[in-house]
Amino acid sequence: MVSTVGGAFGFTSGTIVQEFGYDDDVDPALREAAETLTGTELVDEDYEDVADSAIVWWRADDGDVDDLTDLLVDAQANLDGDGLIWVLTPKARTTGAVPTSEIEEAVRTAGMHATSAASMGEHWSGIRVSSRRR
Incomplete structure (x- = not known):
């Protein structure tokens, strides 16, 4: 897992x-960091135009x-082309943590693919998701 x-x-x-x-x-x-990378x-x-990528903050009580599958489908529908989605969850063994298996299940059900995982800062983990558009 990458730490960043x-x-x-x-x-x-x-x-x-x-x-x-949010x-x-x-x-x-x-x-x-995301805003610095993108400028x-x-x-x-509520953004009403297409986006290139998405960040989804997701906690156990969300x-x-x-529900996560539905949110991923909604996020993907707003993307221009094959943009990336990052699902960020509280790190394992902390309040709000979500099992990786649940995220991967939601990703598969939404017709997407989890491509990598990363430690995102001190309290969050991320799973990078790409669409499987035809």
């Missing part, structure tokens, strides 16, 4: 990143596998 504060995102300059699941507990350093501010869930 934002570098593993793989975003490039000019990328529009839509953010889902709350008081998100890591401001990760958000700032643009993150856009929220819902079950079906």
Whole structure:
């Protein structure tokens, strides 16, 4: 697993990143790193244009596998082409942690593919998701 504060995102300059699941507990350093990499501010869930990539903050109390699947489908629908989605969850054995198996199940059910995992800052882990568009 790669350890980073934002570098593993793989975003490039000019990328529009839509953010889902923002709350008081998100890591401001990760958000700032994403904005620095792209040179643009993150856009929220209500953004009405297409985005290039997405960040999904997901905690155990946000819902079950079906809820995450629905959110991933919604995030993918807003992407331009084959953009990346990062699912960020609290690290294992911490409050709000989500088993990797649940994230992978939601990703598969949504018709996507989990490509890698990374330690994202001090409190969050990330799973990189790509679409399987035809």
